[in-house]
Amino acid sequence: MKAQQDQLVIYNSLKGEKEVFKPLVEGHIGMYVCGPTLYSEPHMGNMRTFINFDLIYRYLLHLGFSVKYVRNITDAGHITNSAGQEVDSIGEAAKAAQMQSLEIVYKYAVKFQELQRIYNLLPPSIEPTATQHIQEQIEIIEQILANGYAYEVNGSVYFDTRRYMQDYHYGILSGRKVDELENETRALNAQDEKRFFADFALWKRANPNDMQIWRSPWGNGNPGWHIECTAMSTKYLGKQFDIHGGGMDLKFPHHEDEIAQSCGSFGCNPARYWMHANMLNVNGQKMSKSFGNYFLPKQILEGTTGLFEKSYSANVVRFFMMQAHYRSNLDFTQEALNAAEKGLSKLTDALATLTRLQGAEKSSFDVEALVASFYKAMNDDFNAPILVANLFEATRLINLVNDGKEQISVADLVLLKEKMSAFVFDVLGLQQENSNSESRLAPVMDLVLDLRQQARTNKDWTTSDQIRDGLAKAGIVVKDGKEGTTWS
Protein backbone atom coordinates (compact mmCIF):
# COMPACT_ATOMS: atom_id res chain seq x y z
CA MET A 1 0.00 0.00 0.00
CA LYS A 2 2.94 2.31 0.60
CA ALA A 3 3.68 2.29 -3.13
CA GLN A 4 0.08 3.19 -3.88
CA GLN A 5 0.11 5.94 -1.23
CA ASP A 6 3.06 7.55 -2.97
CA GLN A 7 1.23 7.70 -6.29
CA LEU A 8 -1.80 9.59 -5.08
CA VAL A 9 -2.35 12.84 -6.95
CA ILE A 10 -4.75 15.51 -5.72
CA TYR A 11 -6.06 18.62 -7.44
CA ASN A 12 -5.15 21.48 -5.12
CA SER A 13 -7.50 24.45 -5.48
CA LEU A 14 -4.85 26.62 -3.90
CA LYS A 15 -2.50 26.08 -6.85
CA GLY A 16 -5.10 25.31 -9.48
CA GLU A 17 -3.33 22.12 -10.48
CA LYS A 18 -2.81 18.49 -9.60
CA GLU A 19 -0.02 17.69 -7.16
CA VAL A 20 1.51 14.51 -5.82
CA PHE A 21 0.09 14.15 -2.35
CA LYS A 22 2.60 14.25 0.51
CA PRO A 23 1.18 14.28 4.02
CA LEU A 24 2.89 16.35 6.71
CA VAL A 25 3.51 13.19 8.72
CA GLU A 26 4.08 10.07 6.66
CA GLY A 27 1.16 7.68 6.78
CA HIS A 28 -1.07 10.13 8.66
CA ILE A 29 -3.64 12.57 7.32
CA GLY A 30 -5.58 15.37 8.93
CA MET A 31 -8.68 16.33 6.94
CA TYR A 32 -11.25 19.02 7.70
CA VAL A 33 -14.50 19.40 5.77
CA CYS A 34 -17.06 22.14 6.26
CA GLY A 35 -20.29 20.52 7.35
CA PRO A 36 -23.90 21.66 7.28
CA THR A 37 -25.56 24.61 8.94
CA LEU A 38 -28.49 23.15 10.78
CA TYR A 39 -31.23 25.69 10.29
CA SER A 40 -33.01 23.44 7.79
CA GLU A 41 -32.89 19.92 6.48
CA PRO A 42 -29.90 19.25 4.20
CA HIS A 43 -31.00 18.84 0.59
CA MET A 44 -29.64 16.48 -2.06
CA GLY A 45 -27.07 19.00 -3.24
CA ASN A 46 -25.64 19.32 0.25
CA MET A 47 -25.46 15.56 0.44
CA ARG A 48 -23.45 15.33 -2.76
CA THR A 49 -20.55 17.16 -1.16
CA PHE A 50 -20.63 14.94 1.91
CA ILE A 51 -20.88 11.81 -0.23
CA ASN A 52 -17.90 12.94 -2.30
CA PHE A 53 -15.76 13.60 0.74
CA ASP A 54 -16.89 10.27 2.14
CA LEU A 55 -15.51 8.67 -1.03
CA ILE A 56 -12.23 10.53 -0.53
CA TYR A 57 -12.07 9.52 3.15
CA ARG A 58 -12.83 5.91 2.27
CA TYR A 59 -10.11 5.73 -0.39
CA LEU A 60 -7.52 7.28 1.91
CA LEU A 61 -8.42 4.64 4.51
CA HIS A 62 -8.22 1.93 1.87
CA LEU A 63 -4.71 3.07 0.99
CA GLY A 64 -3.77 2.40 4.59
CA PHE A 65 -3.48 5.98 5.76
CA SER A 66 -4.38 6.76 9.34
CA VAL A 67 -6.92 9.55 8.79
CA LYS A 68 -8.30 12.00 11.30
CA TYR A 69 -11.43 13.33 9.61
CA VAL A 70 -13.11 16.34 11.20
CA ARG A 71 -16.41 17.62 9.86
CA ASN A 72 -18.11 20.38 11.80
CA ILE A 73 -21.74 21.13 12.46
CA THR A 74 -22.60 24.82 12.38
CA ASP A 75 -25.10 25.57 15.11
CA ALA A 76 -24.35 29.26 15.70
CA GLY A 77 -22.82 32.25 13.99
CA HIS A 78 -23.68 35.51 12.35
CA ILE A 79 -23.67 35.78 8.59
CA THR A 80 -23.84 38.76 6.30
CA ASN A 81 -27.13 38.93 4.43
CA SER A 82 -27.96 40.58 1.13
CA ALA A 83 -28.57 43.90 2.83
CA GLY A 84 -25.12 43.79 4.35
CA GLN A 85 -26.43 43.11 7.82
CA GLU A 86 -25.14 40.48 10.17
CA VAL A 87 -27.89 38.02 10.97
CA ASP A 88 -28.28 34.85 12.98
CA SER A 89 -29.89 32.49 10.45
CA ILE A 90 -30.39 29.75 13.00
CA GLY A 91 -32.07 32.16 15.38
CA GLU A 92 -34.27 33.43 12.57
CA ALA A 93 -35.32 29.91 11.60
CA ALA A 94 -35.97 29.09 15.25
CA LYS A 95 -38.17 32.15 15.70
CA ALA A 96 -40.12 31.33 12.56
CA ALA A 97 -40.77 27.84 13.90
CA GLN A 98 -41.42 29.15 17.42
CA MET A 99 -38.58 27.08 18.78
CA GLN A 100 -35.34 27.63 20.65
CA SER A 101 -32.12 27.76 18.63
CA LEU A 102 -30.87 24.56 20.22
CA GLU A 103 -34.20 22.90 19.53
CA ILE A 104 -34.06 23.55 15.81
CA VAL A 105 -30.41 22.56 15.61
CA TYR A 106 -31.12 19.33 17.42
CA LYS A 107 -34.09 18.57 15.19
CA TYR A 108 -32.00 18.80 12.03
CA ALA A 109 -28.96 17.15 13.59
CA VAL A 110 -31.06 14.05 14.14
CA LYS A 111 -32.20 14.15 10.51
CA PHE A 112 -28.67 14.61 9.29
CA GLN A 113 -27.50 11.61 11.30
CA GLU A 114 -30.27 9.55 9.76
CA LEU A 115 -29.28 10.66 6.25
CA GLN A 116 -25.67 9.75 6.88
CA ARG A 117 -26.75 6.27 7.83
CA ILE A 118 -29.07 5.88 4.84
CA TYR A 119 -26.50 7.12 2.35
CA ASN A 120 -23.81 5.00 3.98
CA LEU A 121 -21.45 7.80 5.04
CA LEU A 122 -18.72 6.72 7.41
CA PRO A 123 -18.86 8.77 10.58
CA PRO A 124 -16.04 11.32 10.79
CA SER A 125 -13.50 10.97 13.57
CA ILE A 126 -14.96 14.06 15.24
CA GLU A 127 -18.08 16.11 14.51
CA PRO A 128 -17.59 19.25 16.59
CA THR A 129 -20.13 22.05 16.87
CA ALA A 130 -19.54 25.79 16.94
CA THR A 131 -21.32 26.35 20.25
CA GLN A 132 -19.01 23.90 22.00
CA HIS A 133 -16.00 25.96 20.90
CA ILE A 134 -16.86 29.55 21.75
CA GLN A 135 -13.84 29.85 24.06
CA GLU A 136 -11.47 28.65 21.35
CA GLN A 137 -12.97 31.11 18.90
CA ILE A 138 -12.51 33.96 21.37
CA GLU A 139 -8.89 33.00 21.92
CA ILE A 140 -8.13 33.08 18.21
CA ILE A 141 -9.83 36.46 17.84
CA GLU A 142 -7.69 37.75 20.70
CA GLN A 143 -4.60 36.48 18.93
CA ILE A 144 -5.61 38.17 15.68
CA LEU A 145 -6.21 41.42 17.60
CA ALA A 146 -2.85 41.09 19.33
CA ASN A 147 -1.21 40.63 15.93
CA GLY A 148 -2.86 43.80 14.70
CA TYR A 149 -5.05 42.26 12.01
CA ALA A 150 -8.38 43.12 13.63
CA TYR A 151 -10.05 46.01 15.41
CA GLU A 152 -12.87 46.42 17.91
CA VAL A 153 -15.82 48.76 17.42
CA ASN A 154 -18.64 49.04 19.95
CA GLY A 155 -18.32 45.48 21.18
CA SER A 156 -17.85 43.94 17.75
CA VAL A 157 -14.54 42.80 16.27
CA TYR A 158 -13.73 42.99 12.56
CA PHE A 159 -10.92 41.54 10.54
CA ASP A 160 -8.73 44.32 9.16
CA THR A 161 -8.31 43.29 5.55
CA ARG A 162 -6.27 46.31 4.48
CA ARG A 163 -3.76 45.79 7.28
CA TYR A 164 -3.63 42.07 6.47
CA MET A 165 -2.92 42.76 2.82
CA GLN A 166 0.29 44.55 3.77
CA ASP A 167 1.72 41.22 4.97
CA TYR A 168 -0.29 38.52 3.24
CA HIS A 169 -2.15 37.81 0.04
CA TYR A 170 -5.90 38.16 0.52
CA GLY A 171 -7.39 36.30 -2.46
CA ILE A 172 -4.74 33.61 -2.62
CA LEU A 173 -7.40 30.87 -2.84
CA SER A 174 -10.21 32.49 -4.77
CA GLY A 175 -8.03 34.56 -7.07
CA ARG A 176 -10.03 37.66 -6.22
CA LYS A 177 -8.46 41.06 -6.29
CA VAL A 178 -9.70 43.38 -3.62
CA ASP A 179 -9.58 46.52 -5.76
CA GLU A 180 -11.75 44.77 -8.36
CA LEU A 181 -14.16 43.64 -5.68
CA GLU A 182 -14.52 47.13 -4.34
CA ASN A 183 -16.20 48.57 -7.40
CA GLU A 184 -18.78 45.83 -7.57
CA THR A 185 -19.64 45.44 -3.94
CA ARG A 186 -22.30 47.42 -2.20
CA ALA A 187 -21.00 50.59 -0.63
CA LEU A 188 -20.51 50.81 3.10
CA ASN A 189 -23.59 52.35 4.56
CA ALA A 190 -23.35 55.11 7.09
CA GLN A 191 -24.13 52.86 10.02
CA ASP A 192 -21.55 50.30 9.06
CA GLU A 193 -18.81 49.92 11.62
CA LYS A 194 -16.38 48.37 9.19
CA ARG A 195 -13.45 50.49 8.13
CA PHE A 196 -13.21 48.79 4.77
CA PHE A 197 -15.76 47.01 2.64
CA ALA A 198 -13.84 43.72 2.59
CA ASP A 199 -13.54 43.51 6.38
CA PHE A 200 -15.62 40.79 7.98
CA ALA A 201 -16.97 40.15 11.45
CA LEU A 202 -15.03 37.97 13.87
CA TRP A 203 -17.31 38.81 16.77
CA LYS A 204 -20.65 40.57 16.71
CA ARG A 205 -22.11 42.29 19.77
CA ALA A 206 -25.47 40.99 20.97
CA ASN A 207 -28.75 42.34 19.71
CA PRO A 208 -31.59 42.67 22.22
CA ASN A 209 -33.57 39.92 20.50
CA ASP A 210 -30.73 37.40 20.05
CA MET A 211 -31.67 33.92 21.10
CA GLN A 212 -28.15 32.85 21.98
CA ILE A 213 -25.51 35.07 23.57
CA TRP A 214 -22.00 34.43 24.85
CA ARG A 215 -19.69 36.48 27.04
CA SER A 216 -16.45 37.77 25.61
CA PRO A 217 -13.75 40.31 26.41
CA TRP A 218 -15.68 42.69 24.14
CA GLY A 219 -19.02 42.16 25.87
CA ASN A 220 -21.91 39.83 25.13
CA GLY A 221 -22.26 38.68 21.57
CA ASN A 222 -21.97 36.00 18.90
CA PRO A 223 -19.05 34.65 16.90
CA GLY A 224 -18.76 35.55 13.22
CA TRP A 225 -19.50 33.00 10.53
CA HIS A 226 -15.96 32.06 9.51
CA ILE A 227 -14.11 31.85 12.81
CA GLU A 228 -15.66 28.58 13.98
CA CYS A 229 -13.93 26.53 11.31
CA THR A 230 -10.58 28.06 12.16
CA ALA A 231 -11.12 27.31 15.85
CA MET A 232 -12.21 23.73 15.38
CA SER A 233 -9.74 22.73 12.69
CA THR A 234 -6.91 24.17 14.78
CA LYS A 235 -8.06 22.47 17.95
CA TYR A 236 -8.34 18.99 16.45
CA LEU A 237 -5.82 19.03 13.62
CA GLY A 238 -3.30 21.69 14.57
CA LYS A 239 -2.33 25.00 13.03
CA GLN A 240 -1.48 23.30 9.79
CA PHE A 241 -2.93 20.06 8.47
CA ASP A 242 -3.17 18.18 5.18
CA ILE A 243 -6.57 18.56 3.52
CA HIS A 244 -9.30 21.14 3.84
CA GLY A 245 -12.46 20.45 1.87
CA GLY A 246 -15.89 21.84 1.26
CA GLY A 247 -18.35 22.80 -1.43
CA MET A 248 -17.21 24.97 -4.32
CA ASP A 249 -19.54 27.74 -3.16
CA LEU A 250 -17.58 28.10 0.08
CA LYS A 251 -14.37 29.02 -1.69
CA PHE A 252 -15.17 32.69 -1.40
CA PRO A 253 -15.54 34.22 1.04
CA HIS A 254 -15.63 31.44 3.65
CA HIS A 255 -12.40 29.60 2.86
CA GLU A 256 -10.57 32.74 1.84
CA ASP A 257 -11.43 34.20 5.25
CA GLU A 258 -10.37 31.03 7.03
CA ILE A 259 -6.96 31.39 5.44
CA ALA A 260 -6.83 35.03 6.50
CA GLN A 261 -7.77 34.13 10.07
CA SER A 262 -5.14 31.40 10.30
CA CYS A 263 -2.44 33.57 8.79
CA GLY A 264 -3.54 36.46 10.97
CA SER A 265 -3.30 34.44 14.15
CA PHE A 266 -0.70 31.72 13.52
CA GLY A 267 1.10 33.01 10.46
CA CYS A 268 0.30 30.09 8.17
CA ASN A 269 -2.28 28.79 5.74
CA PRO A 270 -4.15 26.09 7.67
CA ALA A 271 -4.16 23.46 4.94
CA ARG A 272 -1.64 22.23 2.38
CA TYR A 273 -4.30 20.91 0.01
CA TRP A 274 -7.63 22.65 -0.53
CA MET A 275 -10.27 20.52 -2.21
CA HIS A 276 -13.59 21.75 -3.57
CA ALA A 277 -16.50 19.54 -4.55
CA ASN A 278 -18.73 20.74 -7.33
CA MET A 279 -22.45 21.40 -7.24
CA LEU A 280 -25.43 19.26 -8.05
CA ASN A 281 -27.58 20.66 -10.83
CA VAL A 282 -31.24 20.37 -11.62
CA ASN A 283 -32.07 21.32 -15.20
CA GLY A 284 -28.64 22.84 -15.61
CA GLN A 285 -28.87 25.07 -12.59
CA LYS A 286 -27.30 24.70 -9.16
CA MET A 287 -29.64 23.10 -6.64
CA SER A 288 -30.17 25.61 -3.88
CA LYS A 289 -32.68 26.85 -1.41
CA SER A 290 -32.79 30.32 -2.90
CA PHE A 291 -33.62 28.99 -6.39
CA GLY A 292 -36.23 26.72 -4.86
CA ASN A 293 -35.20 23.88 -7.17
CA TYR A 294 -34.09 21.55 -4.41
CA PHE A 295 -35.43 18.28 -3.14
CA LEU A 296 -34.65 16.37 0.00
CA PRO A 297 -32.61 13.17 0.15
CA LYS A 298 -35.58 11.33 1.61
CA GLN A 299 -37.91 12.45 -1.15
CA ILE A 300 -35.94 10.63 -3.79
CA LEU A 301 -36.14 7.44 -1.73
CA GLU A 302 -39.88 7.86 -1.42
CA GLY A 303 -40.43 8.98 -5.01
CA THR A 304 -41.96 12.26 -3.88
CA THR A 305 -39.58 14.76 -5.48
CA GLY A 306 -42.18 15.62 -8.10
CA LEU A 307 -39.41 15.42 -10.69
CA PHE A 308 -39.16 11.70 -11.31
CA GLU A 309 -41.75 9.04 -11.97
CA LYS A 310 -40.37 6.56 -9.50
CA SER A 311 -38.28 6.23 -6.37
CA TYR A 312 -34.61 5.28 -6.23
CA SER A 313 -32.66 3.61 -3.45
CA ALA A 314 -29.87 5.45 -1.63
CA ASN A 315 -27.51 2.91 -3.15
CA VAL A 316 -28.59 3.88 -6.68
CA VAL A 317 -28.28 7.58 -5.91
CA ARG A 318 -24.83 7.07 -4.50
CA PHE A 319 -23.75 4.98 -7.49
CA PHE A 320 -25.15 7.62 -9.81
CA MET A 321 -22.98 10.24 -8.11
CA MET A 322 -19.92 8.02 -8.32
CA GLN A 323 -20.20 8.09 -12.11
CA ALA A 324 -19.31 11.78 -12.17
CA HIS A 325 -16.06 13.28 -10.96
CA TYR A 326 -16.28 15.24 -7.71
CA ARG A 327 -15.00 18.41 -9.42
CA SER A 328 -17.62 18.30 -12.19
CA ASN A 329 -21.15 19.56 -12.16
CA LEU A 330 -23.68 16.77 -12.14
CA ASP A 331 -27.16 16.88 -13.59
CA PHE A 332 -29.94 14.92 -11.96
CA THR A 333 -32.26 13.51 -14.62
CA GLN A 334 -34.61 10.59 -14.62
CA GLU A 335 -32.97 8.89 -17.58
CA ALA A 336 -29.57 9.11 -15.91
CA LEU A 337 -30.95 7.70 -12.66
CA ASN A 338 -32.55 4.80 -14.52
CA ALA A 339 -29.22 4.15 -16.21
CA ALA A 340 -27.50 4.11 -12.82
CA GLU A 341 -30.09 1.71 -11.44
CA LYS A 342 -29.60 -0.80 -14.22
CA GLY A 343 -25.84 -0.40 -14.25
CA LEU A 344 -25.61 -0.98 -10.52
CA SER A 345 -27.63 -4.14 -10.72
CA LYS A 346 -25.38 -5.38 -13.51
CA LEU A 347 -22.36 -4.72 -11.31
CA THR A 348 -23.80 -6.40 -8.21
CA ASP A 349 -24.95 -9.38 -10.27
CA ALA A 350 -21.39 -9.81 -11.48
CA LEU A 351 -20.14 -9.71 -7.89
CA ALA A 352 -22.55 -12.53 -7.07
CA THR A 353 -21.39 -14.45 -10.14
CA LEU A 354 -17.79 -13.96 -9.07
CA THR A 355 -18.36 -15.93 -5.86
CA ARG A 356 -19.58 -18.90 -7.89
CA LEU A 357 -16.73 -19.03 -10.43
CA GLN A 358 -14.35 -21.97 -10.54
CA GLY A 359 -10.64 -21.25 -10.74
CA ALA A 360 -8.70 -22.69 -13.66
CA GLU A 361 -5.03 -23.54 -14.24
CA LYS A 362 -4.21 -20.12 -15.53
CA SER A 363 -5.90 -16.89 -16.51
CA SER A 364 -6.65 -15.94 -20.08
CA PHE A 365 -6.53 -12.23 -19.26
CA ASP A 366 -4.38 -9.97 -17.09
CA VAL A 367 -6.09 -9.75 -13.72
CA GLU A 368 -3.28 -7.86 -12.06
CA ALA A 369 -3.43 -5.15 -14.70
CA LEU A 370 -7.18 -4.95 -14.19
CA VAL A 371 -6.75 -4.47 -10.44
CA ALA A 372 -3.98 -1.96 -11.05
CA SER A 373 -6.40 0.04 -13.20
CA PHE A 374 -8.67 0.45 -10.16
CA TYR A 375 -5.85 2.06 -8.21
CA LYS A 376 -4.69 4.12 -11.17
CA ALA A 377 -8.14 5.65 -11.52
CA MET A 378 -8.52 6.59 -7.87
CA ASN A 379 -4.93 7.74 -7.50
CA ASP A 380 -5.62 10.31 -10.21
CA ASP A 381 -7.49 12.79 -8.04
CA PHE A 382 -10.13 10.27 -6.95
CA ASN A 383 -11.45 9.61 -10.45
CA ALA A 384 -14.42 7.45 -9.48
CA PRO A 385 -16.02 7.47 -12.97
CA ILE A 386 -12.91 5.83 -14.40
CA LEU A 387 -12.93 3.34 -11.54
CA VAL A 388 -16.55 2.51 -12.33
CA ALA A 389 -15.70 2.04 -16.03
CA ASN A 390 -12.89 -0.34 -15.03
CA LEU A 391 -15.22 -2.23 -12.70
CA PHE A 392 -17.55 -2.70 -15.68
CA GLU A 393 -14.63 -4.07 -17.68
CA ALA A 394 -14.14 -6.56 -14.85
CA THR A 395 -17.87 -7.30 -14.97
CA ARG A 396 -17.68 -8.15 -18.64
CA LEU A 397 -14.74 -10.50 -18.04
CA ILE A 398 -16.44 -12.17 -15.07
CA ASN A 399 -19.46 -12.89 -17.25
CA LEU A 400 -17.27 -14.27 -20.01
CA VAL A 401 -15.57 -16.60 -17.53
CA ASN A 402 -19.01 -17.64 -16.38
CA ASP A 403 -19.91 -18.46 -19.99
CA GLY A 404 -16.71 -20.49 -20.38
CA LYS A 405 -15.25 -18.07 -22.91
CA GLU A 406 -12.43 -16.83 -20.67
CA GLN A 407 -10.53 -18.40 -17.79
CA ILE A 408 -9.22 -17.22 -14.46
CA SER A 409 -6.64 -18.90 -12.25
CA VAL A 410 -7.36 -19.82 -8.65
CA ALA A 411 -4.93 -17.19 -7.35
CA ASP A 412 -6.31 -14.49 -9.64
CA LEU A 413 -9.83 -15.38 -8.58
CA VAL A 414 -8.92 -14.75 -4.95
CA LEU A 415 -7.30 -11.43 -5.88
CA LEU A 416 -10.21 -10.26 -8.01
CA LYS A 417 -12.80 -11.17 -5.38
CA GLU A 418 -10.89 -9.27 -2.72
CA LYS A 419 -10.32 -6.15 -4.82
CA MET A 420 -13.75 -5.98 -6.43
CA SER A 421 -15.37 -6.20 -3.05
CA ALA A 422 -12.96 -3.64 -1.56
CA PHE A 423 -13.56 -1.07 -4.30
CA VAL A 424 -17.30 -1.57 -4.61
CA PHE A 425 -18.18 -1.71 -0.94
CA ASP A 426 -15.33 -0.11 1.01
CA VAL A 427 -14.25 2.60 -1.44
CA LEU A 428 -17.38 3.50 -3.41
CA GLY A 429 -19.43 2.88 -0.28
CA LEU A 430 -22.14 0.88 -2.01
CA GLN A 431 -24.20 -1.45 0.11
CA GLN A 432 -25.03 -5.08 -0.36
CA GLU A 433 -28.68 -5.17 -1.34
CA ASN A 434 -30.85 -7.25 0.95
CA SER A 435 -31.24 -10.70 -0.41
CA ASN A 436 -34.76 -11.78 -1.24
CA SER A 437 -34.24 -15.10 0.44
CA GLU A 438 -34.18 -13.34 3.79
CA SER A 439 -37.63 -11.82 3.50
CA ARG A 440 -40.80 -13.26 4.99
CA LEU A 441 -42.17 -13.50 1.48
CA ALA A 442 -39.57 -16.08 0.53
CA PRO A 443 -41.38 -19.24 1.67
CA VAL A 444 -44.58 -18.06 -0.01
CA MET A 445 -42.74 -17.32 -3.24
CA ASP A 446 -41.06 -20.72 -3.11
CA LEU A 447 -44.49 -22.31 -2.95
CA VAL A 448 -45.98 -20.22 -5.74
CA LEU A 449 -43.02 -20.74 -8.05
CA ASP A 450 -43.09 -24.45 -7.29
CA LEU A 451 -46.74 -24.61 -8.42
CA ARG A 452 -45.88 -22.64 -11.54
CA GLN A 453 -42.99 -25.00 -12.27
CA GLN A 454 -45.38 -27.96 -12.06
CA ALA A 455 -47.66 -26.27 -14.56
CA ARG A 456 -44.71 -25.60 -16.87
CA THR A 457 -43.58 -29.21 -16.64
CA ASN A 458 -47.08 -30.20 -17.74
CA LYS A 459 -46.88 -27.60 -20.51
CA ASP A 460 -49.89 -25.89 -18.97
CA TRP A 461 -48.83 -22.47 -20.24
CA THR A 462 -52.16 -20.88 -19.37
CA THR A 463 -51.70 -21.56 -15.68
CA SER A 464 -48.01 -20.69 -15.61
CA ASP A 465 -48.58 -17.39 -17.40
CA GLN A 466 -51.51 -16.61 -15.15
CA ILE A 467 -49.20 -16.92 -12.13
CA ARG A 468 -46.51 -14.85 -13.80
CA ASP A 469 -48.91 -12.07 -14.78
CA GLY A 470 -50.56 -12.09 -11.38
CA LEU A 471 -47.21 -11.66 -9.66
CA ALA A 472 -46.26 -8.91 -12.10
CA LYS A 473 -49.34 -6.99 -11.04
CA ALA A 474 -48.12 -7.26 -7.44
CA GLY A 475 -44.79 -5.80 -8.54
CA ILE A 476 -42.90 -9.08 -8.50
CA VAL A 477 -40.91 -9.94 -11.61
CA VAL A 478 -40.31 -13.59 -12.36
CA LYS A 479 -37.20 -14.54 -14.28
CA ASP A 480 -36.73 -17.98 -15.80
CA GLY A 481 -33.03 -18.68 -16.00
CA LYS A 482 -30.98 -21.72 -16.91
CA GLU A 483 -30.50 -22.60 -13.27
CA GLY A 484 -34.16 -22.24 -12.30
CA THR A 485 -36.57 -19.44 -11.65
CA THR A 486 -35.78 -16.35 -9.58
CA TRP A 487 -37.88 -13.34 -8.59
CA SER A 488 -37.41 -9.79 -7.50
Add this chain to the structure above:
RNA sequence: GGUCUCAUGGCCGAGCGGUUAGGCACCGGUCUGCAAAACCGUCUACAGCAGUUCGAAUCUGCUUGAGACCUCCA
Protein backbone atom coordinates in the same frame (compact mmCIF):
# COMPACT_ATOMS: atom_id res chain seq x y z
C1' G B 1 -21.09 44.92 -14.66
C1' G B 2 -16.42 42.21 -12.76
C1' U B 3 -13.85 37.37 -12.00
C1' C B 4 -13.86 32.37 -13.35
C1' U B 5 -15.55 27.71 -15.36
C1' C B 6 -17.80 24.79 -18.96
C1' A B 7 -19.86 23.28 -24.11
C1' U B 8 -18.53 15.52 -25.89
C1' G B 9 -22.99 10.63 -29.81
C1' G B 10 -30.62 9.78 -28.09
C1' C B 11 -29.52 10.54 -22.31
C1' C B 12 -25.74 10.70 -18.19
C1' G B 13 -20.69 11.18 -18.19
C1' A B 14 -14.65 10.18 -18.63
C1' G B 15 -10.91 12.40 -21.45
C1' C B 16 -5.23 17.02 -20.19
C1' G B 17 -1.63 16.12 -28.41
C1' G B 18 -1.43 10.12 -31.48
C1' U B 19 -4.96 3.33 -28.45
C1' U B 20 -13.48 3.52 -30.57
C1' A B 21 -13.63 5.35 -21.70
C1' G B 22 -17.90 3.42 -19.27
C1' G B 23 -23.26 3.05 -18.08
C1' C B 24 -28.34 3.46 -20.05
C1' A B 25 -31.38 3.58 -24.52
C1' C B 26 -31.54 1.74 -29.71
C1' C B 27 -30.30 -2.34 -32.99
C1' G B 28 -28.45 -7.65 -33.94
C1' G B 29 -27.64 -12.39 -31.56
C1' U B 30 -27.55 -16.47 -27.51
C1' C B 31 -30.95 -18.50 -24.05
C1' U B 32 -36.42 -19.43 -23.47
C1' G B 33 -42.86 -22.93 -24.50
C1' C B 34 -43.57 -17.58 -25.21
C1' A B 35 -41.99 -13.40 -22.61
C1' A B 36 -39.08 -10.94 -19.20
C1' A B 37 -34.41 -11.06 -17.17
C1' A B 38 -29.44 -12.31 -18.02
C1' C B 39 -25.25 -12.62 -21.27
C1' C B 40 -22.47 -11.46 -25.95
C1' G B 41 -21.97 -8.09 -29.98
C1' U B 42 -23.01 -3.40 -32.63
C1' C B 43 -23.54 1.92 -32.31
C1' U B 44 -16.33 6.22 -33.95
C1' A B 45 -19.48 11.98 -30.91
C1' C B 46 -16.58 16.11 -29.35
C1' A B 47 -20.84 24.12 -30.20
C1' G B 48 -19.07 27.24 -34.65
C1' C B 49 -14.97 29.62 -37.33
C1' A B 50 -9.82 30.31 -37.91
C1' G B 51 -4.76 29.09 -36.36
C1' U B 52 -0.38 26.05 -34.21
C1' U B 53 1.24 20.83 -35.27
C1' C B 54 3.31 15.28 -39.14
C1' G B 55 -1.16 14.70 -36.08
C1' A B 56 -6.20 18.45 -31.99
C1' A B 57 -12.14 16.62 -28.41
C1' U B 58 -7.38 17.82 -26.10
C1' C B 59 -3.06 23.88 -27.38
C1' U B 60 -4.08 29.43 -29.18
C1' G B 61 -7.52 33.34 -30.87
C1' C B 62 -12.38 34.89 -32.04
C1' U B 63 -17.84 33.90 -32.14
C1' U B 64 -22.16 31.75 -29.96
C1' G B 65 -24.49 29.37 -25.77
C1' A B 66 -24.73 27.73 -20.53
C1' G B 67 -23.33 27.95 -15.47
C1' A B 68 -20.75 29.45 -10.80
C1' C B 69 -18.83 33.25 -7.61
C1' C B 70 -18.89 38.55 -6.43
C1' U B 71 -24.63 38.36 -0.54
C1' C B 72 -26.18 33.07 2.90
C1' C B 73 -25.55 28.46 0.53
C1' A B 74 -22.42 21.93 0.14
